[in-house]
Each structure stands twice: as structure tokens, then as C-alpha cells.
Amino acid sequence: MKNLLFSFSFFLLTSIGYSQTYIPYYGSIVDQVSASNVLINLTEFENLGIKRRGTAPLQNTLDWLKAEYISYGYSSNQLQEYSFTNGSTTCKNLVVTKVGTLYPNTFIILCGHYDTITGKGTNDNGSGVVTIFEVARLLKDIPTEYSIKFINFSGEEDGLIGSQHFVSTVVNGTSPKMDIRLVFNIDEVGGRADMTNDTITCERDTGSPTSNNAASNTVTNELINCVELYSTLNTFLSYAYASDYMPFEDNNEIITGFFEKNETPHRHTASDLLINMDPTYVYNIAKAATGAMLHFAKASTTLSNANFNDNQVSFYPSPAKDSLNINLGSVDATDYTFSFIDMQGKVVMKKQIVNAQLIETVSLVGLAKGMYLAVFETEAIKITKKIVVE
Secondary structure: OOOOOOOOOOOOOOOOOOOOOOOHHHHHHHOOOOHHHHHHHHHHHHHOOOOOOOOHHHHHHHHHHHHHHHHOOOOHHHEEEEEEEEOOEEEEEEEEEEOOOOEEEEEEEEEEEOOOOOOOOHHHHHHHHHHHHHHHHHHOOOOEOEEEEEEEEOOHHHOOHHHHHHHHHHHOOOOOOOEEEEEEEEOOOOOOOOOOOOEEEEEEOOOOOHHHHHHHHHHHHHHHHHHHHHOOOEEEEEEOOOOOOHHHHHOOOOEEEEEEOOOOOOOOOOOOOHHHOOHHHHHHHHHHHHHHHHHHOOEOOOHHHOOOOHHHOEEEOOOEOOEEEEEOOOOOOOOEEEEEEEOOOOEEEEEEEOOOOOEEEEEOOOOOOEEEEEEEEOOOOEEEEEEEEO
């Protein structure tokens, strides 16, 4: 949702200090963006109806979102719902977490809202939803150094309520505060059926607080470069306003975003429909967004390293000291056994984890320094990895 038809260009870009180059492996992933998926998902989003707070279509859309992520191979443990009060009703944000290999506690957030007002909202913001789908689908089995949260917000059309609630209760409610490297928001990127859509607006922070503006400028320049490297689109630099990145911006996080250059006249009306959009434009934006997320999350750059082993289960930090985190990865299990075995083959710790969360933490206090085998076991799989305790 953007209620104002402002457009303000910035012609002088601040140097980002290095040049980005085309990475062939990233290009091969971007080339797997599916125009058919985009069209099918836009159609399905439209068919779900007007997605207002307190309505069955909003809940049905949430259920559809969850089913779609599960179909890509994400486990139920990777999906979290965050409820909040919106007027007299309860709405939910959906968060899908993919844990990074090197910086598991630092997050790249890719987000967009799924609620609509007045109309079915196929452009505002079905176009953002299906773009996030393609990125999530293609990055699911690619190791990234940074963790990723794919977030579908509700309550955006009522004044960014869902994203504000997430920042207040989750980002700032985490101890220590959630470490966010970047928030990349996608809102209304469907284009117009009656125009040539060959340019995407890239948005940077120019508001208050000003302490994060320079960093936002840097990453938005990187975003522009990714668009040019991995899609056929041109870019237009503008400023961020009136969408779900704003509560993050107010929280002093670094933000950037996509918004259509040819702004639809159908926003917030019953005619916000696929027939008035350009699905090929959404397809090209999905390619640009995929390339950008591969870059921002620092994905593996070669095919040989591109497949997670062991269902993406990981243990961190390594070396460990007082505690060890167990990342359940894409294993769809509620219970598992975790054991620690020393180099003489003695089991020095064994725990049964019941009703497991995506990340569980076990204490290592009292264990001697040295090398151990960490063993993760369910009824179906057994994974063993070496862990150093300092």
C-alpha cells in the first residue's frame, strides 16, 4: 500500500566502495524463476477474495501461504505465526526462517503484506507475495552465510500494524535484540496492463532517524546493481515510505525496497485484478529479487557447494563454549534425541527434545574442553558432526 503518488528521483548515487560482478551460479538460479508459477500464484491469490481483517478470505490466504512454503520443502518447524490484535479481530504474520551457515543469528528479512482493502489486491500486494514465493522456493536448498526470514505481514492496509507489532514484540522482544542486517520490502510490483513496464523503483531510506540513511543508500545501490545484473529491467531510485519497512526504519534498521514505476490507478479498488496488471513484469522482478537475495544473504557461488547435506541440520557456534544451538533445518519432526560423545566413545550427554522448536539450545557447562561428536537422531534419520568445546 502506498497512498501517495509521489515520485522523487535521486540522480547522484553514493559510491559503495566496490563493484559487483555477475556470478554465473547466481545467474543459473535466477534463470529458474518460473513465469508459470508467477501467473498461477497471482491467479490463486486473486481467487482467494478480499483479504480484510476478521474475514475468512484472510485466514484462507494465510493457510494458502503456509501450504505453499511447505510445498517448497520448508518444514512446519520453520514456519511461525505471530498473532496481534487489529481492531476487534486477531490477525497473524507468517514468518519462514532459513538458518545461515556462518552468521545464523544475523538476519536478512524479505517481506511484503498479504492483506487487502476494498478489492482482491492482486497487485497490492499479491504481486509482492508471489515474488517472495519464487525467492523462497529457489533459495530453499542453497546455503547462505546469513539467515533469512521470509515474512508475510497482515495489517499493512490498516496502518502497518502487523509489521509494527513484529518489530515491537519480536525484533525488540528478543534478548539480545534481533540482529538484522537488512530489510528488503516488496510492495505493489504488478505494473500496468496498458503500459510498457520495463523499470522498477528501488527505494532507500531518507527519513529519520538519519543514522541509518547512509547504509540504506549503500544497500539500495547494491540492489540496483543486482537488478541490472540479473534481470532485463531498468532502475529508478526513489525514497521509502508508507509500507512495511517503515517500522523497521523507525527502529534504526537498514531498509530497501521494490515498488512499481508505473503506478496502478486500481490500488484499493475492486478493479485491482490480474487483467489490469503485467505478469511478465512480476516475473522479471522475481528474477531481480532472487539475484539480490543471493547477493545480500551471501549464498554459495558454485554448484558443488550449493546443496545442503543432512537436511540443513546444523550446530552452532563452533567452537562452542557454554552452550550449543541445534538448528532443526528442514527436518519435519517434533521430537528428537541429541547426544554428545567424547573421542573415547563415551556418551557424556543425552537429551530427548520434545515438541522441538526450530532452534533448541543445550547447556555444555561442565563438559571438558576438546573434540566431541554431536549426534542428532529421529526415527528416520541420524546425523553426526564434530564439535569443538573450548
